[in-house]
Amino acid sequence: MARFSVGDRVRVRAVFPPTPPTHVRTPYYIRGHAGVIERICGAFGNPEELAFGRRYGPKSTLYRVRFRQADIWPDYEGAADDHIEIEIYEFWLEPNERENAA
Amino acid sequence: MSGPSDSHDHDHHHGHEHGHDHHHDHLHPYDPEHHHPHRDDLDDTMTYYKVMESAVRELLIEKGLITAEQVRHQIERMDARTPANGARIVARAWTDPAFKKRLIESPKQAIAEIGHDIGPMHLIVLENTPKVHNVVVCTLCSCYPRWILGLPPDWYKSRAYRSRVVREPRTVLREFGTEIAGDREVRVHDSTADMRYFVLPMRPEGTEGMSEDALAALVGRDAMIGVVEAGAGGMDRAAAE
Numbered sequence: 001m002a003r004f005s006v007g008d009r010v011r012v013r014a015v016f017p018p019t020p021p022t023h024v025r026t027p028y029y030i031r032g033h034a035g036v037i038e039r040i041c042g043a044f045g046n047p048e049e050l051a052f053g054r055r056y057g058p059k060s061t062l063y064r065v066r067f068r069q070a071d072i073w074p075d076y077e078g079a080a081d082d083h084i085e086i087e088i089y090e091f092w093l094e095p096n097e098r099e100n101a102a
Numbered sequence: 103m104s105g106p107s108d109s110h111d112h113d114h115h116h117g118h119e120h121g122h123d124h125h126h127d128h129l130h131p132y133d134p135e136h137h138h139p140h141r142d143d144l145d146d147t148m149t150y151y152k153v154m155e156s157a158v159r160e161l162l163i164e165k166g167l168i169t170a171e172q173v174r175h176q177i178e179r180m181d182a183r184t185p186a187n188g189a190r191i192v193a194r195a196w197t198d199p200a201f202k203k204r205l206i207e208s209p210k211q212a213i214a215e216i217g218h219d220i221g222p223m224h225l226i227v228l229e230n231t232p233k234v235h236n237v238v239v240c241t242l243c244s245c246y247p248r249w250i251l252g253l254p255p256d257w258y259k260s261r262a263y264r265s266r267v268v269r270e271p272r273t274v275l276r277e278f279g280t281e282i283a284g285d286r287e288v289r290v291h292d293s294t295a296d297m298r299y300f301v302l303p304m305r306p307e308g309t310e311g312m313s314e315d316a317l318a319a320l321v322g323r324d325a326m327i328g329v330v331e332a333g334a335g336g337m338d339r340a341a342a343e
Binding site: 087088 | 284
């Protein structure tokens, strides 16, 4: 079951695993940032396990999350309405309590 | 991936190294001081992963699990996929609104209608509109809808494109000759995991009444990545160059 629904406000966990040996599909530049669930892509094998040949763990729900460019890059020079959308696995997301309470 | 593997350099086929019947001469003007116009062969270094690929492939063949012919055939199939496949999909979507709707809602089925199997690929079709311009990148590596478009261009895999297009997309687009109006959203799609992306560009003005084939010729690879609009930098221009 997907923990989040389309439109939910979420935050990417600000976790910076030591390297190596890790395999992470959440780009560094997006960690810690707040966005909105754009769509649910389905359940997929966890690449952080698959990378080490561990193929039988639980699947993770994959989301596409939408972020405002101006929130990510303080010096962003494009339009205020420019966005970036990224695929992020559920275990990298947490509810954005601050925003949801407001 | 060079370094220790460099020692493998000369184990391989260098029969052509000193031949002058190749295209090297086009790369540099003939210089009598340097009798040997030279660009490095792409296959002159056996990297760790190249060695591993050869070893695994040879083992699989030796054990009878696959044949060399099957490997060759897969490479041939990969090379047969070209942006022309994507251009046909775009041209059909421009001329058939019901197809376009199906393409966006269930790309695999819609693309199968025109004879392409996108295999295990999970495809998302991104429609450009007067309000939104989409552009695709894979910041982590080089994910690309190969099942439709074939292999990605080298610049798509470069660190410069991958790091810059997320941070300053409008500047990067401008370098491709694409100016997006300030009141039109630029939406970057970072292909980080299991989805692959395909941009459905806007149909250029003044193309009413054109045949599907003629329309397809306006759609180049770069328009389906989203760094240009259709008609700009399309295959027509590539053919003219």
